[in-house]
Amino acid sequence: MMRIGLGCDLHRLVEGRPFILAGVRLPSAKGEMGHSDGDVLAHAVIDALLGAAALGDIGEFFPPDDPEWKDADSMKLLRQSWAKVKAAGWRLVNLDCCVICEVPKVLPHREVIRASLAAALEADPQKVFVKAKTGEGLGPIGEGLAVEAEAVCLLEKTNQTYE
Numbered sequence: 001m002m003r004i005g006l007g008c009d010l011h012r013l014v015e016g017r018p019f020i021l022a023g024v025r026l027p028s029a030k031g032e033m034g035h036s037d038g039d040v041l042a043h044a045v046i047d048a049l050l051g052a053a054a055l056g057d058i059g060e061f062f063p064p065d066d067p068e069w070k071d072a073d074s075m076k077l078l079r080q081s082w083a084k085v086k087a088a089g090w091r092l093v094n095l096d097c098c099v100i101c102e103v104p105k106v107l108p109h110r111e112v113i114r115a116s117l118a119a120a121l122e123a124d125p126q127k128v129f130v131k132a133k134t135g136e137g138l139g140p141i142g143e144g145l146a147v148e149a150e151a152v153c154l155l156e157k158t159n160q161t162y163e
Contacts, residue, residue: 001157005052009043010148022116023075028104035064039074041099044149046081052155053085078120092123093154097130101147106132
């Protein structure tokens with residue numbers, strides 16, 4: 001059996017916060033505002049994985065009003081989520097992601113971001129891809145006020161389930 005999962009996340013950009021994608025800090029005057037570290041890409045991937053496995057969503061496992069997750073490392077949350085997906089008997093076939101922002105430019109950092117995601121998912125980097133788009137100057141993203149990430153994954157059920 002195979003399942004597709006879709007995840008998306010949007011964060012306001014503010015001064016005084018780091019801009020983080022998949023645990024990688026990119027040079028930027030503004031960063032993601034969030035209860036955790038605000039890593040919009042990690043959050044989208046978490047939702048894609050949990051959704052494909054029908055296990056829930058990021059808000060159920062890491063509620064934004066829970067002080068335990070204040071300033072949490074989102075890559076740690078991703079690794080915890082992936083462990084739950086694996087324990088339910090799933091393996092990653094592939095992950096495709098898109099980051100939408102005006103600045104910073106993602107392309108110069110793409111391979112490091114891909115490697116970071118692949119490492120967290122214990123996957124071959126060839127199974128993970130990241131691309132970037134801009135808002136073409138339109139709306140909050142185009143005005144540099146927000147960043148969005150979308151992720152889609154394909155999971156395949158294995159014969160093993162680990163508890």
